[in-house]
Amino acid sequence: MRHKVLILGSLGEFTELVQMAGKKGYETVVCDGYPDGPARKYADRSYVIPVTEIDRIAVLCREEQVDGIITSFSDLLLECMVKIADKAGLPCYLKPEQLPWYRDKSACRLLLEKLGLPSPGYKKISVDFLREKTETELAATVGELTYPLICKPLDKYGSRGIFIIHNPKEIRQKALQTAEYTSCEEILIEEYNDGYEFNMMTWVTGQKVQVISIADREKTEMEEGMLPLSTRNVYPSCLLPQVEEEALGILQEYIRHTGQKDGALSMQFFWKPGKGIQVCEIAGRFFGYEHELTEIVYGFSIEELLLNWLYEKEKILQMFQTHDIHKPLxxxxxxxxxxxxxxxxxxxxxxxxxxxxxxxxxxxxxxxxxxxxxxxxxxxxxxxxxxxxxxxxxxxxxxxxxxxxxxxxxxxxxxxxxxxxxxxxxxxxxxxxx
Missing domain, CATH: 3.30.70.920 (Lrp/AsnC effector binding domain/regulation of amino acid metabolism (RAM) domain)
Known part of the structure; x- marks a missing residue:
């Protein structure tokens, strides 16, 4: 019987995934809310349904009789895939009850804190509290944190709604700006780490974290007071010897408590000489517009890995047996x-x-x-x-x-x-x- 896979995402970063699935002989169904998504033209069938319409896409999965669903490259797509798979009875490496540890920044921080793993100091503050309290009261609420701070939504990605707070007088203004980007009742205020930043992509197999890559995530402050923006990611990191062992240990400890046994696992973290690592975020997917570098640098295909997890799991071990992050091409x-x-x-x-x-x-x-x-x-x-x-x-x-x-x-x-x-x-x- 021919496999049929639903690929959640039609933008350019999904084109190679759709093409590879087709070359492997799988029937492909593409679905998201972008009618002009370039990956659509390579699919056998495509549907324009916003990915947040979980029930509707779950029904589509049953009607199309797909036997697999896959996505990556954004937290929202990950969340929707997990929920759709659960409703449609499809295999997925995470369950809905595990999502908060990968999707909710405050749940991630609470777990890191519980495990004694390093992360910036933070406070969750309700939007109503921001509107009601004076500047003095707000400053006292985050009094034990060290400036500069940043305020960020609990439910967004891609640096959306993140602002730098340089002093107590800026808390209300910047935090209310962040509140405009979220549907949550709370926002996160945390210490801003200006150390070196890294992107780490791994794969969990048999509850063991396998490192795919660690990259230097370079950022530039474009204008004074503006949150630095991502400008270059370099593979492999030139600071790999300084960060690899500690970073791997953090992720291994993290999944021991979340219960993740398989699938994509990524981490953004900071490191300073003499101060070690601080975790920024942990996600259950790969980095969009960046995963291509693993193939360019190592010959390691993320698309092949995702498809192998669905239909040829025995090949995953082979992929990692020949992969060495210390020996880039x-x-x-x-x-x-x-x-x-x-x-x-x-x-x-x-x-x-x-x-x-x-x-x-x-x-x-x-x-x-x-x-x-x-x-x-x-x-x-x-x-x-x-x-x-x-x-x-x-x-x-x-x-x-x-x-x-x-x-x-x-x-x-x-x-x-x-x-x-x-x-x-x-x-x-x-x-x-x-």
């Missing part, structure tokens, strides 16, 4: 460009960069004449997957991109924010001396 990075909310007029420089040696794939998200939309379906202005033989060569290529990238509006104003590469040498040297 080359160095790789995804470079992100973000910008101001202006109208796109001239992208010629961005298109020219796509022709550069070392560019594996480019993604220019807007058409000329479109207006940049914050938190719309396009996550960036453009991104470039790049690869070179050494980190030094990769950094040189990146620097040239940062100098030459430009997108202009009709008045000739620059839309693109200026990216920067952080300094790593001091961190590497200080640890080697220790």
């Amino acid at each position: 080359r160095q790789g990075a995804v470079i992100y460009f973000q910008g101001r909310n202006l109208e796109i007029a001239d992208q010629s420089a961005a298109r020219e960069l796509a022709k550069r040696e070392g560019v594996i794939k480019d993604w220019i998200f807007y058409q000329d004449g479109e207006h940049v939309v914050e938190y719309g379906p396009n996550p960036y202005l453009a991104l470039y997957y790049t690869a070179r033989n050494s980190r030094k060569e990769l950094d040189a290529l990146t620097e040239s991109f940062y100098r030459e990238m430009s997108i202009r509006d009709p008045q000739g104003r620059e839309i693109v924010y200026q990216n920067k590469i952080p300094e790593y040498r001091s961190a590497q040297e200080s640890e080697s001396k220790d």
Whole structure:
């Protein structure tokens, strides 16, 4: 009998997953709320249903007689997949009762705190409390936390609704801004860690965490007081020896208590010389617009892993037996460009960069004449997957991109924010001396 899989997601990052499923001989059904999703044209059947319509998609699964459902790349998609699978009686590596530990930032923090695992200090504050209390009372509520702080929604992802609080006078204003981004009755205020940041992707098999990759997650403060935005993720991390063992131990302890036995597991964390790791977030999915780097750098396909979990589990062990994060085939990075909310007029420089040696794939998200939309379906202005033989060569290529990238509006104003590469040498040297 031919397998039929429902793939929850039709945007560009799902194109390869749909294509690979088809090449493996599986019948593919694609579903989400984006009618123009590019992955649709590669599917056998597709439906335009918002992913949050759980019951409706569960009925679709039964009507289409699918025997598997898979997604990744966002917390919302993960949550919906888990709930749909439960209602439709399909296999899934998480159950609805486990979701809070992967989806609710406060539940994650409470568990980390209970386990004695390192994370920034935090407070949950109700939106009503924010509106009712004075600045002095609000300051006293977070009095034991160390500034700067950040306020964030409990139910969003992709840096949505996150603001930096520099002093007590800013708490009310910034926190109420965050409240506009959430449907929850509470928000999270936590200490802001300005250390080096990392993205770690792993897979759980037989309750054992298998590391796929650890990357440097570089961010740039685009404007003074603005939350730094993601600008480059580099594989493998140049600080891998400093963070790998501790990070792996944290995830192993975490799933021992959540009960996750299989499936995707990712973590964003901070590290400072002499201070160790602090966990930012733990998720039950892979990172969107970044998972491609595991194949570019290691030859390790995330799409193949996801499909193997559904239908050929015996191949997963083989994949990890030949995978070594310390032996990359080359160095790789995804470079992100973000910008101001202006109208796109001239992208010629961005298109020219796509022709550069070392560019594996480019993604220019807007058409000329479109207006940049914050938190719309396009996550960036453009991104470039790049690869070179050494980190030094990769950094040189990146620097040239940062100098030459430009997108202009009709008045000739620059839309693109200026990216920067952080300094790593001091961190590497200080640890080697220790």
